[in-house]
Amino acid sequence: MVLKLKIKRQEEKGKTYYQDFEVPYEEGMTLLSALQRIKEEVDPTLSFRHFCRAGICGTCTVMVNGFPKLACKEQMLPYALFGETLFVEPLKNFEVIRDLVVDNEGVIRKVKGLRLWIKESSKDPRIPPDLSKKIENSADCILCFACQSYCPQVLEEEYAGPLFFAKLYRFYEDPREEEKNLRVVQAISEGHLYHCLSCNKCNLVCPKEVEPATLIRELMQVMDVGS
Numbered sequence: 001m002v003l004k005l006k007i008k009r010q011e012e013k014g015k016t017y018y019q020d021f022e023v024p025y026e027e028g029m030t031l032l033s034a035l036q037r038i039k040e041e042v043d044p045t046l047s048f049r050h051f052c053r054a055g056i057c058g059t060c061t062v063m064v065n066g067f068p069k070l071a072c073k074e075q076m077l078p079y080a081l082f083g084e085t086l087f088v089e090p091l092k093n094f095e096v097i098r099d100l101v102v103d104n105e106g107v108i109r110k111v112k113g114l115r116l117w118i119k120e121s122s123k124d125p126r127i128p129p130d131l132s133k134k135i136e137n138s139a140d141c142i143l144c145f146a147c148q149s150y151c152p153q154v155l156e157e158e159y160a161g162p163l164f165f166a167k168l169y170r171f172y173e174d175p176r177e178e179e180k181n182l183r184v185v186q187a188i189s190e191g192h193l194y195h196c197l198s199c200n201k202c203n204l205v206c207p208k209e210v211e212p213a214t215l216i217r218e219l220m221q222v223m224d225v226g227s
């Protein structure tokens with residue numbers, strides 16, 4: 001079986017075009033291994049990001065037939081079986097650096113700006129099991145940017161996006177966070193939580209089933225109760 005791919009290429013600030021590739025299918029092949037095969041044997045200039053190859057680091061996300069997917073988890077067997085051509089493109093809502101590599105510095109700056117990590121406290125570092133279960137979804141986020149790339153509101157300048165609020169959720173619930181009320185209210189206001197359309201698109205594409213839109217609605221409820 002042969003795998004057919006149409007990959008969007010772009011040189012630095014250059015014009016974009018689609019390039020066709022064919023890769024012999026091998027058992028267990030993922031999109032990432034197909035891209036690596038192209039890079040090793042056909043075109044060494046093809047650029048893409050990856051690191052863990054195990055769905056943990058979140059660096060390999062690309063658009064596959066219009067949906068954000070982790071390349072290292074996307075199995076190629078169905079495409080090879082049915083001879084379907086795969087359209088592979090860089091993440092939407094991000095500036096392209098080259099080929100499938102996008103500039104995510106802006107998101108990282110925003111994560112730092114909203115201080116999306118636990119502020120050290122002297123409290124007991126243990127989390128009760130029931131609470132741990134509650135924040136499990138939020139803590140599962142691997143910063144893969146799939147939700148950010150599929151959110152129709154994210155290009156609106158003031159809206160931080162689903163990634164930020166999914167991460168923020170755990171700080172509201174985490175008992176180790178000392179300034180949680182102050183921090184959450186501040187981040188919600190700076191990130192413009194209420195610009196979310198509740199369209200659930202981020203829920204659909206999150207590879208870790210974090211369900212950002214659901215967590216956003218819970219944060220809205222918390223804010224409504226508190227006001």
Ligand code: FES
Nearest residue numbers: 053055057058072
């Ligand atoms: Fe780490 Fe795909 S390479 S998530």
